[in-house]
Amino acid sequence: MVGENLGEDTNVLILGGEVAPTRKIIEFTGKSGGNYNMMVHPRAARGRRSEKGESVLVRTGDRLFAEVLKTMQQKADVASLNVNINNVKKTSGGDIFIRLKGKGQAQTLKNAIKNKMEEVSVTTRNRGTVFSVIDLDPAVTSEEVKAAVEKQTGLAGLVEIKLIRNTKFGGQMCLLSVPNNKAGKLRELGTIKMGWSACRARERIVPLRCYKCLEYGHSLTSCKGEDRSKQCLNCGGLNHRAQECKAVSKCMACKVDGHRMDTMKCPEYRKLVLEKKD
Template structure:
């Protein structure tokens, strides 16, 4: 829409400088959707709640949950996303659905810990040759055929970078709490995010 408006202004007025700015977006999860809910129903509810245009709403995926419900992964402009996150719920169809922001947790590929990047790592141990999926050395998770084993908990059944891991879940919940308190500010760096 911005590029269309820019062209229209340029066609009507000579010698005017027009620039467009990309709006930062945030990805949210809409939880507990009825199994029959479709994309257009989600968009209608978001348009009603946020006053966004339907074109500003990008439904990335609708995923089935283990209890017959669905979760929608939706990308919308950041200011409306944060307002929805603060509301915590939205009515879609006959039900009230939970809303959560997707939290991207920074992970170091040297020590495999969370909260910092490889270039910031001060760990003495280099675990960069270990697989984050199974914890074994000599391969990466992409082609790993081994059982899933958490390198943090040292138990089978989940990875250290999945919400099933209690350590990872605690990090995500703390980041989510901080972001809500700070109104969408990146709490790790203390400045506004430019991307989800």
């Protein structure tokens, strides 16, 4: 609040800020007596918050958190990687959660850690836009898909392949992620040329999921559920990943066999996706 005296009987109050604080000032000045001309200047609009950065999760396994972290810091030369680490935290399961500032750094850090510590499991976490690329022929590799998408969209170094798997139709499909602010290029392109095929690229709606309890609707940092981070997303078993699992799918949301909790066959997952579309 700025007050300016324009004479013996008149003051001008220039008020800025939100409505509630401004109302309190007006009520106070009204009680204090005197003649006032009041001008309210609304607070300048805030710019959009920058997108949250990526993160890297390092599984400690049977080793101590401090031991793995110390070894990792000694072997991985972060200073030479040009990555900006925001903070390092210990998850409730004893793993190492590294939050980064900015985009495009998680994969670089992951590769550096894996090159020096092959025995640990390292995964990246980001809030990029996910696309499914379908109609791939059976011989295509994830490296070839990554190279083709980066070349045809101009997103060099910004494409992350999440998985590639066979389909029941004799071909393959691939899930990949690109930064949110670059997704428009792949969305506009619509297809990726792979050899003789024009493969469709479709944006996927992925609800927010916690990587601790594996449930949807909240993140790891606010999770109060049980730690299921070491369980297979396909069958719920331990000591293997969903990509390697050959067991019957069991949904941890519906508690029934026949589908995973991250597919449209799951009623709970389908409901979340449709709500997000709306």
